[in-house]
Amino acid sequence: MSNSPLLEAQALVKNFGGLTAVANVSVHFDQNELIGLIGPNGAGKTTLFNLLTGETPVSSGTISFYTDHGVQPLNGKQPAQIAKIGISRTFQNIRLFKELSVLDNVRIAMTNHYHEGFLTSILRLPKYYQTEAAMTKAAQELLAIFDLTAVADLPAKSLPYGIQRRLEIVRALATKPKLLFLDEPAAGMNPEETADLTRLIRKIQREFHITIVLIEHDMSLVMNVVERLYVLEHGALLATGTPQEIQKNPAVIKAYLGGE
Amino acid sequence: MKANLKSNLAWLGVMVLGFVVIDACEFAGLINTFIENMLVTIGINVILAVGLNLIIGFAGQFSLGHAGFMAIGAYATGIMTQTMATPAGFYLSMVVGMVIAVIAAVIVGIPTLRLRGDYLAIATMGAAEIIRILINNLKITNGAAGLFNIPALASWVTVYVLMCLTTIVTVNFIHSRGGRAVMAVREDEIAAGAMGINTTRWKLAAFIFGAATAAIGGSLHAAYIQTIAPGDFNIMASIAILIIVVLGGVGSVTGTFVAALVLGALDTILQNFGTVRMIIYSLALILIMIFKPAGLLGSWEFSFKRLFNRKVKGVAEHE
Ligand SMILES: Nc1ncnc2c1ncn2[C@@H]1O[C@H](COP(=O)(O)OP(=O)(O)O)[C@@H](O)[C@H]1O
Ligand SMILES: [Mg+2]
Numbered sequence A: 001m002s003n004s005p006l007l008e009a010q011a012l013v014k015n016f017g018g019l020t021a022v023a024n025v026s027v028h029f030d031q032n033e034l035i036g037l038i039g040p041n042g043a044g045k046t047t048l049f050n051l052l053t054g055e056t057p058v059s060s061g062t063i064s065f066y067t068d069h070g071v072q073p074l075n076g077k078q079p080a081q082i083a084k085i086g087i088s089r090t091f092q093n094i095r096l097f098k099e100l101s102v103l104d105n106v107r108i109a110m111t112n113h114y115h116e117g118f119l120t121s122i123l124r125l126p127k128y129y130q131t132e133a134a135m136t137k138a139a140q141e142l143l144a145i146f147d148l149t150a151v152a153d154l155p156a157k158s159l160p161y162g163i164q165r166r167l168e169i170v171r172a173l174a175t176k177p178k179l180l181f182l183d184e185p186a187a188g189m190n191p192e193e194t195a196d197l198t199r200l201i202r203k204i205q206r207e208f209h210i211t212i213v214l215i216e217h218d219m220s221l222v223m224n225v226v227e228r229l230y231v232l233e234h235g236a237l238l239a240t241g242t243p244q245e246i247q248k249n250p251a252v253i254k255a256y257l258g259g260e
Numbered sequence B: 001m002k003a004n005l006k007s008n009l010a011w012l013g014v015m016v017l018g019f020v021v022i023d024a025c026e027f028a029g030l031i032n033t034f035i036e037n038m039l040v041t042i043g044i045n046v047i048l049a050v051g052l053n054l055i056i057g058f059a060g061q062f063s064l065g066h067a068g069f070m071a072i073g074a075y076a077t078g079i080m081t082q083t084m085a086t087p088a089g090f091y092l093s094m095v096v097g098m099v100i101a102v103i104a105a106v107i108v109g110i111p112t113l114r115l116r117g118d119y120l121a122i123a124t125m126g127a128a129e130i131i132r133i134l135i136n137n138l139k140i141t142n143g144a145a146g147l148f149n150i151p152a153l154a155s156w157v158t159v160y161v162l163m164c165l166t167t168i169v170t171v172n173f174i175h176s177r178g179g180r181a182v183m184a185v186r187e188d189e190i191a192a193g194a195m196g197i198n199t200t201r202w203k204l205a206a207f208i209f210g211a212a213t214a215a216i217g218g219s220l221h222a223a224y225i226q227t228i229a230p231g232d233f234n235i236m237a238s239i240a241i242l243i244i245v246v247l248g249g250v251g252s253v254t255g256t257f258v259a260a261l262v263l264g265a266l267d268t269i270l271q272n273f274g275t276v277r278m279i280i281y282s283l284a285l286i287l288i289m290i291f292k293p294a295g296l297l298g299s300w301e302f303s304f305k306r307l308f309n310r311k312v313k314g315v316a317e318h319e
Helices: A045-052 A079-085 A100-108 A117-122 A126-145 A162-174 A191-208 A217-226 A245-247 A250-253 B002-027 B033-058 B065-082 B087-112 B119-137 B156-174 B176-187 B190-192 B199-225 B235-247 B253-273 B276-291 B304-318
Strands: A003-017 A019-030 A034-039 A058-069 A070-073 A087-089 A179-183 A211-215 A228-235 A236-241
Touching: A003 A100, A019 A045, A019 A211, A034 A045, A034 A217, A045 A058, A045 A179, A045 A211, A058 A079, A058 B190, A079 A087, A087 A162, A100 A126, A100 A162, A100 B176, A117 A126, A117 A250, A117 B156, A117 B176, A126 A162, A126 B176, A162 A179, A162 A191, A191 A211, A191 A217, A217 A245, A228 A245, A228 A250, A236 A245, A236 A250, A245 A250, B002 B156, B002 B304, B033 B156, B033 B176, B033 B199, B033 B235, B033 B253, B065 B087, B065 B119, B065 B199, B065 B235, B087 B119, B087 B199, B087 B253, B087 B276, B119 B235, B156 B199, B156 B253, B176 B190, B176 B199, B190 B199, B235 B253, B235 B276, B253 B276
Parallel strands: A034 A211, A034 A228, A087 A179, A179 A211
Antiparallel strands: A003 A019, A003 A058, A058 A070, A228 A236
């Protein structure tokens, strides 16, 4: 397990009017880590993801991303730019391209990896057919890994809830991220589906060699999978450490586990 | 690859067949000026509506000023072919019209398409009005009187060929990486952005594309009808194109063709009914919207590839 840094956020603050959703939070994610982000509803977990992916601009604080070409500041960048740099995500309320096929959902996430050009497409030069074939093949391979081959041609909206969540993860992976944020991937799943998902996340971690940050309030799922945890409460960082450390942390027990 | 070739050949066949049928009818004297006018109007409407459908149906951006871009093309041709009354002059004027329309689209599009929401609708409506008022007051456009005796440099053949070409190019775009990016923006702008899609850029691409094809439609209109006036490009003209798109099915190019044909024919048949015409026309529209709220074809597309696949499967099952 390497310990070279991937993302570092310093003193992040997000104010919505009078409400401080994220208050002076500093986090760092290393390469190939599997990290949990937990906290009660309204703690600011999703907002933190939104800050790190550029979806919501920060009120203050800095975000740095470590690439092969050195450190890049992410502050002020648009979500699309940040996605290109290597951060992808899923959404708490599934956001698939509903009317489009499963295959297209995945191919769309690969848009930036191909550059055949506008004229090539509209004139259907040989390069167009090559690009289409390459994109389709890459997407099909990804779908096969996640057992979605059978539904490849169906519209995304027709899939059962659990499969939609899985497709959203596959779509995020298709952007070839170095860092993947999963926002409550087990929400609304039964225990069996949750167990499947746990296996899936482990598999992704192993096969894709990426860093995964997982928001969850189902503690059991998180404790089984992650190497390190951040606990948020009322927008502030309450504790950080390994699952064992967190389980013993008095502040966490009082604020979070105490209630259960 | 083989399936692609077969489907492309089938489409080529359809286009050649359409041409041969119309040509034979012309030759046999079955098509008078009245009918030819109808066919040409349908063809130009297809060009305009396919482009607008790309913006509305595929990119999900609401544009209400399509006639403004059409006016740019029409006046480029009307003005330029006065001094260059040759086919080359006509095509040059068409290109000039497209370039100006693209510039106008960029000016309207960049500030509005960066935002999420339907700001484009208001901006395009305003832009089309500005274009119309400019044309109404400029000397070079001959003000409210408009231009007449424009050289007849477009025949039904020109319109037919350009209708085929713009449709091919638009459909090719829709079925490419760019087209899917555009549809992703329509489906979910936030998710598209998070997947690395530069949403402003792809929205703008669709909008520019639509504006350029509208200019082509305008050029053809000027060179075929030979008379243009600012009033031809008012908000009602934009809405007429919008009706074709909505009626055929937002997001269906096939539907746009069907709607342009049905409305064109209906309009012509009803010419004999005098003022009752508008009532019947409106009634027909209302009925279709009640019974087919998603348009005649919804987002369904005719596809030779699918048809061939089904046949192959069907044959395999029989054996
Ligand atoms: N766009 C927004 N505008 C105003 N308040 C918001 C916005 N997004 C989140 N909040 C508020 O910020 C707080 C944290 O929300 P969120 O990050 O969604 O929490 P969590 O994901 O931990 O449940 C909540 O009080 C929520 O109401
Ligand atoms: Mg949340």
